[in-house]
Amino acid sequence: MKFRGFPLILCLLFCFATFSQAQSVTGKWYGIGNIAITASTNGYLCEFIIKENGGKVTGEFNYFFRNGYFSNRITGTFNSSTRMLKIKTIPILYHGNTDISNGVDCFMDGEFVFRSSKIETILLGNFSADDIHKFTCAPLNIKFVKQPKDAPTLKEQIAAKPLLIEKQDTILPVLMSKATTTPNNPLTINQTKPLYEIIAEKELIKRSNQLFKELDVVDDSVRIDLYDNGEYDKDSISLFYNGKLRVYREELKTRTPISLYVNVDSVAANNTLVMFAENLGEIPPNAALMIVTDSQNRYEVNINANYLKNGAVRLKKIPKRK
Structure with missing residues (x-):
């Protein structure tokens, strides 16, 4: 039973x-x-x-x-x-x-x-x-x-x-x-x-910015690509645009870029891209090749950063060429 x-x-x-x-x-x-x-x-x-x-x-x-x-x-x-x-x-x-x-x-x-x-x-x-x-x-x-x-x-x-x-x-x-x-x-x-973004933005202002180039661009949005400049040596960076974190602790490569798009304001002071060195790699300083591209221009800028200075590039909006 x-x-x-x-x-x-x-x-x-x-x-x-x-x-x-x-x-x-x-x-x-x-x-x-x-x-x-x-x-x-x-x-x-x-x-x-x-x-x-x-x-x-x-x-x-x-x-x-x-x-x-x-x-x-x-x-x-x-x-x-x-x-x-x-x-x-x-x-x-x-x-x-x-x-x-x-x-x-x-x-x-x-x-x-x-x-x-x-x-x-x-x-x-x-x-x-x-x-x-x-x-x-x-x-x-x-x-x-x-x-x-x-x-x-x-x-x-x-x-x-x-x-x-x-x-x-x-x-x-x-x-x-x-x-x-x-x-x-x-x-x-x-x-x-998020917490990491708050901390990163506070660390950014502890270092001074060194302006490497002011670039004329014609579009409202441009593409930014960064490569390790020369021999791969494990450089790691963060990127800020107008003080706001856009890329966090990414390693620079010689073949694959760190890529992003940024909007360009009509006021040049509002278009500052800053590279922050998270380390100095195996061969100091932290160095990158930055390529800025819009519909009419392509710029290559050698930029570097260390524990005292950030590397900066400023974009300036101009009319398109006919």
Whole structure:
């Protein structure tokens, strides 16, 4: 005789396993951290990667602040009855730091409440300093949202050009009110300028521009091709047009060009193409052959750049020849 209740038992076991997994703090969590003071404009893009076993918690707390990535090993406890996750003291960069290379750390403990619903599973709480330092190191409030197992890590997101915004001359994560989460995209932020582009444009202005040529062109759009000038020596460049990144960290080749089209404005000052040296190759300086082509002209310009100067070419719009 067949046991008709077997499929039901399987279903109940599956549901129990799914429910148990949903109730666990083990996993990957993302959130935006905001300092609990009204005058603060600095935010932290935060990540927990944690494992819980018998109430003991180990793992990582990673965060992105201003333009730096930081990682801490963490230990703590999780009480399944009170649903309280506690993280032992770790250093977190002080929100008022302007130079992260030698910034001051705040030593803070974490307390987060675990909540799970059909909509989302979250850890809600903060990192806070002890009573002596709490006025200097204000609490860092974070709402963590649990992510799928295959979600990219924070470090992977940064490497893959995550969407961040720039505010008050610093690179900041967007505030929580402007961030949403979905299973396939853990952090979708309402801003179209990626982090790598913001950093590249800031690096550009740290070097002066050397103008190599001013070229007369007749079209509204022209083609730009760049080759390694001479022997291939692994030169790598970025290209900017009017201060905006157009090509990012591409290697110059002797046979295959880096190619792009640019629009030409009637004001010459608005048509500046700049080559930024990402390295100096095996034979300094970083040198390229730039070919500029429109319907009536073809120019070849030898251009180079180093760690002090960028190479620049300016386009000037003129009437077409009859």
